[in-house]
Amino acid sequence: MPRISKKIIFKSLKGMHDILPANQVLWDKMRQNLREVAGFYNFLRIDMPLLEDAQLFEKSTGQDTDIVEKQMFVVKSSRGDMALRPEGTPSVARAYLQHGLSHLAQPVKLYYEGPMFRREQPQAGRLRQFHQAGFEIVSSADDPVYDAQVMVACVRFIESLKIKDLSIRINSIGCKVCRPSYRKKLVDYYKPLTKSLCDDCTRRLRTNPLRLLDCKNDNCQPLRGSAPIMLDSICANCSKHFKTLLEYVEDLKLPYALDHHLVRGLDYYTKTVFEIFTEGIDFALGGGGRYDYLIEMLGGRHSPAVGAALGLDRLVEVIRLKDVNLRVKPKTKIAFVHVGNLAKQKSLALIEELREAKIDVIDFLGKESLNAQLSMANKLGAPLSLIFGQKEALEEDIIIRDMKTGSQETVPLKRIVKGIKRKLK
RNA sequence: GUGCCCAUAGUUUAGCGGCAAAACUCCGCUCUGUGGCAGCGGCGUCACGGGUUCGACUCCCGUUGGGCACCCCA
Numbered sequence: 001m002p003r004i005s006k007k008i009i010f011k012s013l014k015g016m017h018d019i020l021p022a023n024q025v026l027w028d029k030m031r032q033n034l035r036e037v038a039g040f041y042n043f044l045r046i047d048m049p050l051l052e053d054a055q056l057f058e059k060s061t062g063q064d065t066d067i068v069e070k071q072m073f074v075v076k077s078s079r080g081d082m083a084l085r086p087e088g089t090p091s092v093a094r095a096y097l098q099h100g101l102s103h104l105a106q107p108v109k110l111y112y113e114g115p116m117f118r119r120e121q122p123q124a125g126r127l128r129q130f131h132q133a134g135f136e137i138v139s140s141a142d143d144p145v146y147d148a149q150v151m152v153a154c155v156r157f158i159e160s161l162k163i164k165d166l167s168i169r170i171n172s173i174g175c176k177v178c179r180p181s182y183r184k185k186l187v188d189y190y191k192p193l194t195k196s197l198c199d200d201c202t203r204r205l206r207t208n209p210l211r212l213l214d215c216k217n218d219n220c221q222p223l224r225g226s227a228p229i230m231l232d233s234i235c236a237n238c239s240k241h242f243k244t245l246l247e248y249v250e251d252l253k254l255p256y257a258l259d260h261h262l263v264r265g266l267d268y269y270t271k272t273v274f275e276i277f278t279e280g281i282d283f284a285l286g287g288g289g290r291y292d293y294l295i296e297m298l299g300g301r302h303s304p305a306v307g308a309a310l311g312l313d314r315l316v317e318v319i320r321l322k323d324v325n326l327r328v329k330p331k332t333k334i335a336f337v338h339v340g341n342l343a344k345q346k347s348l349a350l351i352e353e354l355r356e357a358k359i360d361v362i363d364f365l366g367k368e369s370l371n372a373q374l375s376m377a378n379k380l381g382a383p384l385s386l387i388f389g390q391k392e393a394l395e396e397d398i399i400i401r402d403m404k405t406g407s408q409e410t411v412p413l414k415r416i417v418k419g420i421k422r423k424l425k
Numbered sequence: 426g427u428g429c430c431c432a433u434a435g436u437u438u439a440g441c442g443g444c445a446a447a448a449c450u451c452c453g454c455u456c457u458g459u460g461g462c463a464g465c466g467g468c469g470u471c472a473c474g475g476g477u478u479c480g481a482c483u484c485c486c487g488u489u490g491g492g493c494a495c496c497c498c499a
Binding site for chain 2: 009011012013014065066067070071086087116118120121122123124125126127130131132133134200211216217264265266275283284285286287309310311312313314315335337339340368369370371372373374375376377378379385387389390391399401403406408
């Protein structure tokens, strides 16, 4: 802990950032757009706790995934470990079961937004506390139309933030019927090549062979060229699902590209997996896929589902990097300027009256000089200033000053609202 | 967890083994009855700890934090 004489200087923890007032306008805009897009596609809002039983993630995200194995913030308790949620999907599935949401009209479409926690090394587009928005659809059948709806919701949301040149990378990793046989093919292909593989891949060969496909090591990359392709190995059912999905995606004119090497590391994915990118940025803006067995695995009926999560901090970062102009500005207020003690004393109550009349003002009651106050009003871009001084306080009127032209008008306090509205026009 | 780069005012940056600078921001004053301009002033133990040295913001080591890459992922 850094110390300065007797004072301890506290800093936010590694990878955990404040969102300062200057950025809140953008975050508000983002959340508002999310609400609109989710609303249009009929996703219902759900908020889950930040803390869950750690076993929930071990069982769903996967005991052997990096996220669970080494990135969870675990809180010990006498009743077992709790974990700060590293992702949202398991919590949604848990809530779905706990509250019997299967009795809602099918499909059940949910969306959420909030902080997630993963203990890893921060870098571009990666924080320890980060924010995700997620869409999930649970239904009685694994209809690819829902996969397409999740994708279109994601894309429309990102587009609403004026982020362009999107591309959805799509793949199918098969179901629990066909994936094991593909996995075997893959192992058979790589086994004789073990010597040329990097250390990670040698390990992956045992733990998660699918991940061999997206290794970025220069030695391993060329090998995947002639590796067996997942799409050639998936069963008829999965293949049909995938083809139908692609037809929907084509009809929606969503920008997409097949990516035979996309696998994703979460255990619960089946069939469709996808990630969304924007040109020139290396990290994915979002990713998701189908998880047909997750709810069953957590003790529910067979309930196929599909979902995706978007990295909100990443979207903010892209907006900054690409210099996207969203034209978000805090709304301008009318300045309330006082002069002298009598006026100051009457000001608080007067401001309450303005609030009741829905006149949005900003006061400078902590400042004394008229100059300083008008200077602030100017800096904040106030269209009008209300000047309330000794004379006005006694005579029960107020000056309305047009900050652009400098023209002023004295109106009785009783007609202040009318006066302001007239001036604003 | 591993590797590379970095740390000076609220922000962006200069700087030197011997007095800490600039611009912008913020606060105050010139200016208790009228803003935009201008002028003046204020706001820093140079991230923290240790070492080398007569002397360290400067050089060395460690810690913490930041940036980037790997792993993995949003």
